[in-house]
Amino acid sequence: MQPTIYLRLRKRVRLPRGKPVLLGDIAQLLTEPEWEGPLLELELHRPDRMDGNLVLIDILSVISKIKTLHSDAEIETFGEPHTLVEVYTKRKPTNVVAFIIVWLLLFFGSGLAIMNFHEDVSMPEVHQRIVYLLTGQTVEHPYWLQIPYSFGLGLGMVIFFNHVFKKKINEEPSPLDVEMFKYEESVHHYVVTEEYRKLAERKRGRRR
């Protein structure tokens, strides 16, 4: 009876440019010990410039490569039907100037936004009203309310983003972590779909 190869593709893999994609890079596998070494070293694809920095390795192409090595092997696959290989050139350090510009953008932008908000909702009148209701006095500039209000504003944002209490209270991710994750998932989904489309296009081109 022929041995079985159990195969699980990874979802996303990062490889340096110039390195061929080996089966061991993108998959975990379980099989006869003497088969394992050569299978892990099996070359699946050599990314070239044409591929861009994202290469989609489909399970079908993996299986056909394995079949060239062991034509009679049973292949059982689990998990993802494809792996997205991200080919990276040396990771560039963050551009300091860009970072400073973004920082200032957010800094002044949020300052302006909060002033606009105060204007929109007539916050000064509301503050004067609150002070009147609580103390019976009419104060034009109720600093006792407004200065703590300003600091409370920052505090509320920090609490929402779970920065202060991150590790102390629980391991639950902050909404920002979840948002980042959801966004990356959507990008991943889009890229995979797009790569499949390109793959189909290339095949059609070849057939012509």
Place this chain on the structure above:
Amino acid sequence: MNAVIAAVSQAFLGLASGLAVGSGLVAFLVVLDVIPRLAQISGTSTRGADLEMAVVTGAVFWTVTDLFGLTVPGPSWPLIFIGLLTGGFVGMMAAALTEVLNVFPITARRLRMEIHIKWLLAAMVIGKVLGSLFDWLYFRTH
């Protein structure tokens, strides 16, 4: 007779508009996920209904005090706490709003600054605090 009709229709109008504004406020809070967030942080997830009641009673209480002008003479120092609390609430709304609009994930990813996201967050928080202080202490007085 006319007075009765006027009174009844006004009462109906008041009830209807109150209903619209109240459900609007709740819908806004629900979309922004502020209450679940607070429950999660304070570990009071099982008492979510009580937190919702806090919002409802707060809204009704302050509507009544405001509309009827129910004022009590009092000292100024409690204003510090009221200020901190109201500011905290507005801050959470602001944070939740950027969250819903996905500002941070997109900015950070586009500019490959995922690891510096903390500092970008700090920029926004400090910007809000200083912007607000500038607004009250300088902009409105000069």
